[in-house]
Structure formats: C-alpha cells, structure tokens
Amino acid sequence: MHASLVTRARSVWKGPFFVHFPNLQESIRSGTPIKTMARACTIMPNMVNAKFLVHNGKDYLPVRVTEDMVGRKLGEFSHTRKSFSYRLTKNKYKMMANQVQGNNNSINCVIENNKNWAAEIQAKNPDFFVNLAKGQSPKLLWIGCSDSRMAVDVLTQTKPGDIFIHRNIANRIPSEDLNVLSVIEYAVKHLRVEHVVVAGHTSCGGVKAAMSNDSVGILDHWLRPIKDLYLANEEEINSLPEESRVDRLGELNVIQGVNTVSKLPVVHEAWKEGRELYVHGWMLQLHTGLLKDLDISVSGPKQVENIYKLSTSQH
Ligand SMILES: [Zn+2]
Numbered sequence: 001m002h003a004s005l006v007t008r009a010r011s012v013w014k015g016p017f018f019v020h021f022p023n024l025q026e027s028i029r030s031g032t033p034i035k036t037m038a039r040a041c042t043i044m045p046n047m048v049n050a051k052f053l054v055h056n057g058k059d060y061l062p063v064r065v066t067e068d069m070v071g072r073k074l075g076e077f078s079h080t081r082k083s084f085s086y087r088l089t090k091n092k093y094k095m096m097a098n099q100v101q102g103n104n105n106s107i108n109c110v111i112e113n114n115k116n117w118a119a120e121i122q123a124k125n126p127d128f129f130v131n132l133a134k135g136q137s138p139k140l141l142w143i144g145c146s147d148s149r150m151a152v153d154v155l156t157q158t159k160p161g162d163i164f165i166h167r168n169i170a171n172r173i174p175s176e177d178l179n180v181l182s183v184i185e186y187a188v189k190h191l192r193v194e195h196v197v198v199a200g201h202t203s204c205g206g207v208k209a210a211m212s213n214d215s216v217g218i219l220d221h222w223l224r225p226i227k228d229l230y231l232a233n234e235e236e237i238n239s240l241p242e243e244s245r246v247d248r249l250g251e252l253n254v255i256q257g258v259n260t261v262s263k264l265p266v267v268h269e270a271w272k273e274g275r276e277l278y279v280h281g282w283m284l285q286l287h288t289g290l291l292k293d294l295d296i297s298v299s300g301p302k303q304v305e306n307i308y309k310l311s312t313s314q315h
Helices: 001-014 024-030 090-123 128-132 152-156 178-190 205-210 219-233 234-238 242-262 263-272 301-314
Strands: 034-035 052-055 060-064 141-146 163-168 195-201 278-285 290-292
Touching: 034 234, 090 128, 141 178, 152 163, 163 178, 163 205, 163 290, 178 195, 178 263, 205 242, 219 234, 219 242, 234 242, 242 278
Parallel strands: 034 052, 141 163, 141 195, 195 278
Antiparallel strands: 052 060, 278 290
C-alpha cells in the first residue's frame, strides 16, 4: 500500500495533468498504439497495458504502460537526447495553488459542519451541552481499529457520552501497552462501564499488512503479534478461500483481544466486587455495515479458560 504512495509522490510535486484518450479501452483491447504528443500527461491506473507512441520532440517512440508507471508522466518513458524535465508553468502553478485551496476548503467544511451540528442540537435541546460538560457515565468501552470506516458513533447510532473509545491500528490489546491498559483501567474501575467491546473489521489494512512480507516501517513492530497469530493458525487460515483469510485472522485477533481483556486484574476485581461486566468480540462487516457478534462474550472468571481455548484450537 505504501509503494503506490511513493510512486504517486512524483506527480504530487509536479502537478497532475490529465489527458482524455477517447479510444483508450479499444486500444488496450486491440493492442493498437495511441499516437500522442502529450508528454506531460500523468499516467492513470486505467492506462495500464495501453500502448502509446509518444512524441519526444523529434520522433514518436513506443511506450507500453505498466502498473509501476502509474502517477508518472508519459514523457519520462519517451526519452529525448536531453533528459525530459517538467516545467512548472504559470497555469500549472495556478492549478496546484487551487488544489491547496481545495484542501483548505475541505478542512473548513469540517469546522463548518461542526458549527451546524452544534447549532442544531442546541436548538432542539438547549441544555444538551450544559449537561455534557458536567461529566460522563458511558456504559460501554469500545476498543476498535483506527480505520476511518469504523465510525463508532455513526454505526451504533449513539450520542456523545455513550461510548468510551480507544482505537489503534488493527485493534491490538498488548498486555504491556500502557495506553490501552490505562483506557481499560479508567473505563472499568472509574467509569464503571458494564461492557467492553473488542471490535475488528473486515478488510483490515493492519491485518493484511501482517499477512504480507512487505515492510510497513515502524508498524512492523506493532503488527508482529498478528503475524505470530497467523503463523499459529496458518493451517486453518490457509485452508480458507483467499478472500476470507484476512477476515478470519481479523476474527482471531479479536478473540485474542477478548482473551487478554478477560485476564486483566482490573476486570477480575470488578467481577470479585459482584459487578456485571461483559467482554464482547465483534466484527464490523464493511460490505454490509453490520456488526457481527462472534459469540465469545465473557461475563465472569469461570469462562476465561474456555475463551483461551477458543482462540487457539476451536476455530
Ligand atoms: Zn483496521
């Protein structure tokens, strides 16, 4: 996933230049090259496999587009005696300036939306924010993935103050991570939540990365335990159709998370006090928007051994 960002980075500083080739699909099918003088044309994903004859200032040279050329300029592959350089003309500079402005607008949109949201709630319930500022007593702690598609409040139709949330890449719960442990301790001991939900989701990029050999920088360290989990369950996971493997490993990761939470002293203390406290494992199905309950909820110390078995052998 990072490779594409790197290759696209070239076109970011040069500024994209889009050329529409009406006969592109036909040309890919038939293998007939498209003659063009558009050396500054940015290579788009739909141009992969197309053949071009690109003018280098003197002759038309053949260029066949491959995936790793996406984001670069056609002219970079149709060499002249002098090396091709892309000049930032006034117009292109203007275009880039507009793009920056556009980005600012989208941030302004967020602020604007927030103003509208606050005004709408204030109009319906003048005391809403006064009460919200007084404190919180959520009943649920949600430990989920940082993925932008896991919009917890939206997908659960809950209000501010309803859910205490911790999110990180691939919803990991390392038993030595001070961050997640502090969140759990605060939620269980002080906020006295009644439910802890460990929530993964389908097509998780973190889980996918853990299953691949590509390096993702510092994330390699963070995702290594998921790699270990994959190795421990390799036979089962690899017996599944390829498209189900990431999601199954995602489920196993959730099961392991539930297992970890269920063993924490702060959770056992709550049970010892006779408090009702459930630890659940859910998966958000991105293709339907629905939450799937993995049916591994733990509500007391007696179940802890069972859930441990579930994570290694029953699935
Ligand atoms: Zn994810």
